[in-house]
């Protein structure tokens with residue numbers, strides 16, 4: 001969309017500008033459709049209640065317990081005690097963590113050992129945020145994947161294995177909570193994704 005807008009401005013007036021305008025308009029419509037689609041797939045309203053992220057992560061790991069064992073993946077939980085709670089929708093945050101863990105699992109399945117999934121929580125008092133990281137020792141990200149990770153329908157997986165909507169939805173959920181989601185560089189093989197969420201402020205009654 002940004003590229004089409006840039007072409008439109010460069011072209012000024014005339015047929016090229018008009019074509020570029022049409023491209024931008026269609027891109028916007030496609031974005032709307034995807035947004036409506038993903039809103040539809042979450043059939044509950046976004047709640048706002050105090051959420052303990054450590055508990056959410058433990059629950060998700062429980063959910064994946066069988067799949068993780070079958071793929072012979074070691075799970076390391078580094079959850080700091082007394083993590084401040086966040087305000088949000090526990091089910092949506094559960095969904096966010098589940099998508100990241102599903103990706104980690106898929107990246108490690110059938111790969112040589114060590115296969116390790118690490119879940120980490122940390123408090124960032126300076127910015128009143130809490131963060132959690134999901135790290136794997138899987139195949140890692142190609143330059144192409146790095147550039148397109150969060151785009152809807154971007155997938156490197158075969159049909160039936162990937163829709164390319166996972167990280168797009170994850171980003172939506174992080175933003176719903178006024179937080180962020182990013183792929184972060186860490187030494188060693190595999191990939192790490194980091195979610196930062198504002199900690200729950202003082203109750204003002």
Ligand SMILES: Nc1ncnc2c1ncn2[C@@H]1O[C@H](COP(=O)(O)OP(=O)(O)O)[C@@H](O)[C@H]1O
Nearest residue numbers: 103104107140155156162163164165166167191
């Ligand atoms: N943990 C990971 N390790 C390696 N590649 C990843 C990881 N997570 C995401 N990716 C890459 O990002 C792409 C998009 O991820 P996602 O939006 O979840 O869609 P999908 O999993 O359906 O392909 C994946 O196809 C893969 O190429």
Ligand SMILES: [Mg+2]
Nearest residue numbers: 099103166167
């Ligand atoms: Mg996925």
